Amino acid sequence: MQATLIGSSAVLLWGSLALFTDMTERVPPFQLVAMTFALAFLLAAGKWLLRREAWSAHLRHPPKVWIFGVTGLFGYHFFYFMALKNAPPVDASLIAYLWPLLIVVFSALLPGERLRWFHLAGALLGLIGCALLVTKGGAVEFRSEFMIGYSAAAACALTWSGYSVLSRRFKAVPTDTVGWFCGATAVLGLIAHLVFEETVMPSGGAQWLAVLALGLGPVGIAFFTWDIGMKRGNIRALGAFSYAAPLISVLLLIAFTDEEATWPVALACAAIVGGALLASAELLKGPSKSA
Numbered sequence: 001m002q003a004t005l006i007g008s009s010a011v012l013l014w015g016s017l018a019l020f021t022d023m024t025e026r027v028p029p030f031q032l033v034a035m036t037f038a039l040a041f042l043l044a045a046g047k048w049l050l051r052r053e054a055w056s057a058h059l060r061h062p063p064k065v066w067i068f069g070v071t072g073l074f075g076y077h078f079f080y081f082m083a084l085k086n087a088p089p090v091d092a093s094l095i096a097y098l099w100p101l102l103i104v105v106f107s108a109l110l111p112g113e114r115l116r117w118f119h120l121a122g123a124l125l126g127l128i129g130c131a132l133l134v135t136k137g138g139a140v141e142f143r144s145e146f147m148i149g150y151s152a153a154a155a156c157a158l159t160w161s162g163y164s165v166l167s168r169r170f171k172a173v174p175t176d177t178v179g180w181f182c183g184a185t186a187v188l189g190l191i192a193h194l195v196f197e198e199t200v201m202p203s204g205g206a207q208w209l210a211v212l213a214l215g216l217g218p219v220g221i222a223f224f225t226w227d228i229g230m231k232r233g234n235i236r237a238l239g240a241f242s243y244a245a246p247l248i249s250v251l252l253l254i255a256f257t258d259e260e261a262t263w264p265v266a267l268a269c270a271a272i273v274g275g276a277l278l279a280s281a282e283l284l285k286g287p288s289k290s291a
Contacts, residue, residue: 007229007238013222015248019256020218023210028197029081032211033189037073037182039215040223044179058176065173069181072163073223074188079156087149090134091142095153097130097246102161103239104279110168110235119236122279126243129271133246137264164239167230175227182223240279243272 024032048055083092104123108115142150193199202208214220229238247269253259 003228003231004233004237006225007233008241010222010226010229011238011242011245012248013218013225014242014245015218016252017214017218017245018249019252020210020214022253022257024202024207024214026200027202027207027211028193028200029077029084030189030193030197031199032214033074033077034186034193035211036215036219037186037189039212040220041179041183041186043216043220044176044182044224048176048179053176058174058180061173061177065170065177066181066184068163068166068170069177070184070188072159073181074185075159076156076163077185077189078192079152079159083149083153083156085149086152087146091146092149092153094131094134095150096156097134097243098127098154098157099161099164100130100239100242101127102157103164103242104236106161106165107235107239110165113235115236118281119240119279122240122275122277122281123236123243125275125278126240126272127275129268129275130243130246132264132268132271133250135264136262137267161239164226164230165235167227168235171231175224175231178224178227182220234280237276237280241276244276247272 021032027035045055047053048058080092080096083096086092101123104119105115107113107119202211250259250265250268254261254265
């Protein structure tokens, strides 16, 4: 139960991602990846320094561990930004947000895990809520000319759901290793920035604070707590609860920007909260062996 609660804190932090990203204004996405993941690495490095831990201790892992970790963190962001560049944002976001549902489904493939009807029903209810948020109650029309973007969005969903569920297979790998994954992601983000973008540095204290907040919160602490939740918590409940992230994002944007509260937001709130409660039914009844 404790690991599940720790993992759920990542979802709450990811809810602030849209607001802080909006505050960075014109900073290109891959440049933002490089800057924020560098801060995430420094966050881990600060912890190692304070506790007098050897930095190299978290480097000694087989190549498959590095491929797994870096592909998960950088691969997700690479495909997500490619999707937004090659398809309408609403369509791309809707496809990309299949990852919580996929986490619930893929969890059934893990030893000792069993997929029940209420897990799947809760995740589907969350997906409906997410669709209401993304489309604002309107229709979505997928078009063939955006197939590259749709494919990238699908790859985004598969990458993050696969990384999350397979984390259970790498349970022996310490969570501190995520710090080095963040460092590698920062380097790859810098390379992608130099290839695809022009540098635009943050201007003013508010933009720099937004970058700092991203690096410490939704890009920093969140990935460490998510790792704990995926390795030791209830994966299905966390997957369904993940749909709370876009809901929190919208509510924060309504509170701090010109976004308006509408009936789709109210329905989405009910669907997402109801789906999370339904998928977490076994947790609410008492401790389970996977929590």
